[in-house]
Amino acid sequence: MHLTPIHLSCISFLILYTLTVFLISRPRPVYLVDYALFKPPRSYRVSFAGYIEHARMGRVFNEPKSVHFQMKILERSGLGEETCLPPAIHYIPPTPTMALAREEAELVIFSTMDSLFTKTGVKPREIDILILNCSLFSPTPSMTALVINKYKMRSNIKSFNLSGMGCSAGLISIDLASDLLQKHPNSNAIVISTEILTPNSYLGKERAMLLPNCLFRMGAAAVLLSNRRSDRRRAKYRLSHVVRTHKGADDKSYGCVSQEEDEEGYVGIKLNIDLMAVAGEALKSNITAIGPLVLPASEQLLFAISLIGRKFFNSRSKPYIPDFKEAFEHFCIHAGGRAVIDELQRSLQLTNEQVEASRMALHRFGNTSSSSLWYELSYIESKGRMRKGDRVWQIAFGSGFKCNSAVWRCNRTIELPVEGPWADCIDKYPVHIPEVVKL
Known part of the structure; x- marks a missing residue:
């Protein structure tokens, strides 16, 4: 067969077209260039004794039973004496005004952003995408508008403000940023994760709503992501997978954590007694989805055999828990509380060293909501344990x-x-955390 110039041109065009489609359609790598974390001033520190003294002196929750309950929670919380609360909650009684809430937001967000710009050398006007997540404080103008105004960012920046999505909103923001970076080549994105505590201190007496007062503390993280080839060498990490599991269709799951008023009209976050059971079910669904993406073939085979055996032979037999230690060198479990870390360590059969970062972040900084994962990652880096690959x-x-x-x-x-x-303080850690700190 003789090929004419027309045939050669058509073949060349087809090859070029196929290569172009392949290059455009394949997923773009998403790099984590660097991140910065908020470190509260030492004057914001809340010791156990100071917390209990404020509880006793407060006008609202100074009943002996409420004070005793909070003392018992602190004794078993896993928190240390260095955690911090914003100034408005140091007042007696707390003063949760909008003005003070904005001051807290500006402090944690601007100081974190300043640090990120210094570490990365990126200029504010070079940012293409801005995502901020904060569950409980959602003012108008939005907090992304606050950031854009402060740093005089471009008018065509793509900004998103996420609220009401809880402590896992940080990873939702990462997923959103990743999707946007797939659509926009040669771009970067900043993800800010925080929780503003000033307007959300519960002033009532209901025990299920007093628990967050004892655990939540100040924190914020700013993460720079990029899909630019020029950032590949200097980036710290590359995103492999994001897996999201939502159990909101189930009424019990939907209502296990809710913001509501108590009988006296005080607003707070209510944690229902079945929270850990709901979390366990959500975890099972999530690891079932992520397992095939990360586990070696041997672990996937054992899991499949266990699943088939329970379905067709003995439904009451214990399911096989894959050994995720074969898939990961490091684990960052949300430092939501001691019970959360204990349950995941047991469920995933992790060693004490593998949950060390989570326990130490809880001890040093408390539950910082969606930013807690980044304090844990920073702990691993500060210990010199993070290696290429x-x-x-x-x-x-x-x-x-x-x-x-x-x-x-x-x-x-x-x-x-x-x-x-x-x-x-990294040289002081890890520290021994007793089961009960007697106050």
Whole structure:
């Protein structure tokens, strides 16, 4: 067969067209260039004794039973004496005004953003996408507008403000940023994760709503993501997977964490007694989805055999729990509370060292909501444990009820940071955390 110039032109065009379609349609890599964390001033520190003294002196929740209950929670919480609350909650009684809430938001967000710009060398007007998640404080103008106004960002920046999505909203923001970066080549994105506590301190007496007062503390994270080839070498991590599980169709799951008023009209976050059972079900669904993406073939085979055996032979037999230690070198479990970490350590059969970052972040900073995963990742880096090729599993829970996971692969061996939230105390950790700290 003789090929004419027309035939050769058609073949060349077909090859070029096929290559172009392939290059355009394949997923773009998403890199985590760097991130920054908020470190509260030492003057915001809340010791156990100071917390209980404020509870006793307050006008609203100073009943002996309420004070005793909060004392028992603190004794078993896993928190240390260095956690921080915003100034408005230090007042007696607390003063949750809109003005003070805005001051807290500006402090945690602007200081974190300033640190991120300094670390990365990126200019505010170079940012293409801005995503901010904060569950309980959603003012008008939005907090993304606050950031854009402060740093005079471009008018065509794509901004998103997520609220009401709980402690797992940080990974939802990462997923949203990843999807946007797939659509927009040669772009970058900043994800800000925080929780503003000033307007959300519960002033009533209901025990299920007093629990968040004892656990939640100040925190914020700002993460720079990019799909640019020029950022590949300097980036710390590459995003491998994000798996999101939403159990909101089930009424019990939907109502296990809710913001509502008590009988006296005080607003707070109510944690129902079946929260841990709901979290366990959400975790099972999530690991079932993420398992095939990350587990080696041997573990997937054992899991499949167990699943078939329970379905067709003995439904009461214990399900096989895959060994996720074969898939990951590091684990960042949302530091929602001691019970959450204990339950995931038991369910996933993790060692004490593998949950060390979560326990120490809870001890040093408390439950910082959606930013807690980044304090844990920073702990691992500050200990000098992150090596090129290491895989990290971040897993978080949130109201709704949601269980979300993100998997990162380390792009380069991380040098010991000279600054950051752990810089002045990493040598003290890990510390022994007793089952009960007697107050």
